[in-house]
Amino acid sequence: MGLDWSVVYDYRELFIRGVWNTVLLTTVAVICGTILGLFIGLGKLSDKIYLKAPAAIYVELFRGTPLFLQILLIHTAVIPGIWGLFFPEAKVPEALFSGFVALTLNAAAYIAEIFRAGIQSIDPGQMEAARSLGMTKGMAMRLITIPQAFLRMLPALGNEFIALLKDSSLLAIIATPELGYAAFNVAKNTFERFPPYLTSGAIYLVLTLFLSRVVVRGLEKRYTPK
Amino acid sequence: MKIGKKWLATLALTVGVGLLVSACGAGGQQASGGGSGAAAGDSKVYVVGTDAAYPPFEKMEADKITGFDIEVVQAVADAAGFKIEVKNTGWDPLFDGIDKGNVDLGISAVTITDERKQKYDFSDPYFEANQLILLPEGTSVTKLADLKGKKIGVQSATTGEQVVKKAFGDTYEGIKGYDDTPSAVDDFFVGRVDAVVADNAVLQDYAKKMKDRKFKLIKDDSFEVEHYGIIVKKGNADLLNKINQGMKTIKENGKLKEINDKYFGQ
Numbered sequence: 001m002g003l004d005w006s007v008v009y010d011y012r013e014l015f016i017r018g019v020w021n022t023v024l025l026t027t028v029a030v031i032c033g034t035i036l037g038l039f040i041g042l043g044k045l046s047d048k049i050y051l052k053a054p055a056a057i058y059v060e061l062f063r064g065t066p067l068f069l070q071i072l073l074i075h076t077a078v079i080p081g082i083w084g085l086f087f088p089e090a091k092v093p094e095a096l097f098s099g100f101v102a103l104t105l106n107a108a109a110y111i112a113e114i115f116r117a118g119i120q121s122i123d124p125g126q127m128e129a130a131r132s133l134g135m136t137k138g139m140a141m142r143l144i145t146i147p148q149a150f151l152r153m154l155p156a157l158g159n160e161f162i163a164l165l166k167d168s169s170l171l172a173i174i175a176t177p178e179l180g181y182a183a184f185n186v187a188k189n190t191f192e193r194f195p196p197y198l199t200s201g202a203i204y205l206v207l208t209l210f211l212s213r214v215v216v217r218g219l220e221k222r223y224t225p226k
Numbered sequence: 227m228k229i230g231k232k233w234l235a236t237l238a239l240t241v242g243v244g245l246l247v248s249a250c251g252a253g254g255q256q257a258s259g260g261g262s263g264a265a266a267g268d269s270k271v272y273v274v275g276t277d278a279a280y281p282p283f284e285k286m287e288a289d290k291i292t293g294f295d296i297e298v299v300q301a302v303a304d305a306a307g308f309k310i311e312v313k314n315t316g317w318d319p320l321f322d323g324i325d326k327g328n329v330d331l332g333i334s335a336v337t338i339t340d341e342r343k344q345k346y347d348f349s350d351p352y353f354e355a356n357q358l359i360l361l362p363e364g365t366s367v368t369k370l371a372d373l374k375g376k377k378i379g380v381q382s383a384t385t386g387e388q389v390v391k392k393a394f395g396d397t398y399e400g401i402k403g404y405d406d407t408p409s410a411v412d413d414f415f416v417g418r419v420d421a422v423v424a425d426n427a428v429l430q431d432y433a434k435k436m437k438d439r440k441f442k443l444i445k446d447d448s449f450e451v452e453h454y455g456i457i458v459k460k461g462n463a464d465l466l467n468k469i470n471q472g473m474k475t476i477k478e479n480g481k482l483k484e485i486n487d488k489y490f491g492q
Contacts, residue, residue: 010396011396076409091418092416093418174404193322
């Protein structure tokens with residue numbers, strides 16, 4: 001059985017656009033998801049029920065339902081609905097935007113748990129010491145606990161980023177022009193399945209290897225105290 | 227604690243036994259199905275694959291697959307004297323199943339094209355279709371070429387996508403290839419794409435259901451008329467002959483026209 005690799009070359013533009021959009025989507029979702037995740041994680045650690053309950057519900061909802069369904073719901077119902085409410089005349093944003101939103105919201109749930117675990121892993125004595133030095137609770141959290149927790153969280157965060165990069169391929173279902181979409185589209189159109197799937201698989205592998213070796217390991221090295 | 231563990235063990239055992247029983251049951255059913263087939267004239271029950279998400283040609287109605295194509299293939303099978311079992315395989319696995327031999331024949335509004343003919347054998351055509359462009363009501367667009375630079379929704383790997391690619395190139399940035407036509411139409415109505423190109427019967431069926439929406443359907447005269455055929459594995463002449471013989475019968479005795487009128491008559 002001969003594999004026709006020329007189809008990949010013929011559709012190279014789709015793959016190039018796909019890689020660009022995949023990297024863009026993942027980067028933005030990672031950054032926004034980390035910020036949102038930090039606040040939700042802190043919310044879960046709060047003593048105040050009005051902060052704790054919504055954060056806990058958020059995590060359970062987004063961690064407990066398939067990303068695939070979240071993407072479909074956000075793209076077909078949530079975004080057109082909200083957009084229509086605020087900007088009735090404007091065009092609804094495209095699938096790329098739905099992709100950002102879905103990936104960010106989903107990643108935030110996992111990242112919140114990573115933050116919570118990281119913060120809880122820091123000896124409470126650290127907080128007590130900081131407080132006894134006269135720091136406020138917020139200051140101690142910001143200056144003492146979170147920097148230490150962040151270091152412990154890096155491997156778990158790296159895992160989450162890699163998962164997110166791969167999961168972005170699910171956006172193919174709403175025709176977001178990312179890498180998974182390129183493979184899906186070429187396979188459908190040319191009836192050649194292995195060449196486009198293997199090509200996209202290889203590209204995902206290169207991207208995740210880069211992420212784990214260079215980005216995550218680099219961060220770990222940089223922030224590990226000598 | 228002890229009670230809890232016992233309870234868990236009981237549950238695990240129940241589930242395990244249940245799985246085992248249902249697995250045996252399924253196996254038994256398959257065997258008996260084959261047996262009853264053997265009793266009839268033609269021993270083989272042919273597996274018909276379809277992507278049952280393309281109304282009015284094929285759709286799931288509760289757990290039953292219905293639609294124009296399904297009635298046609300049933301009529302063909304009846305006329306040619308063979309038995310069929312229709313399975314909802316989805317679009318890609320339909321072709322894959324035919325390659326691998328899990329699916330004997332496929333009917334799923336498949337347009338007969340030269341490209342597909344190189345990989346599969348087609349029966350005589352049973353339906354004539356053409357592409358339409360779905361556009362906003364007040365548009366000035368009169369033909370496909372006017373849509374250059376705009377976003378066009380299509381169903382991936384359909385002839386709708388092919389005409390757009392033919393006009394604007396294989397990797398035209400504006401093509402949005404959806405997994406199904408309704409998703410493309412949904413995105414058209416919320417404004418994510420400027421137009422949708424798809425089969426007339428499907429768009430008209432949608433138009434009927436969305437009377438309150440404002441839109442316009444345009445026919446571009448440069449679009450070629452298409453014919454739908456039933457596909458079989460390349461070289462499966464035996465089955466193809468049976469299908470064509472049945473097709474000839476239902477064309478001559480008016481059964482095909484009857485089904486056609488039922489679905490597409492005024």
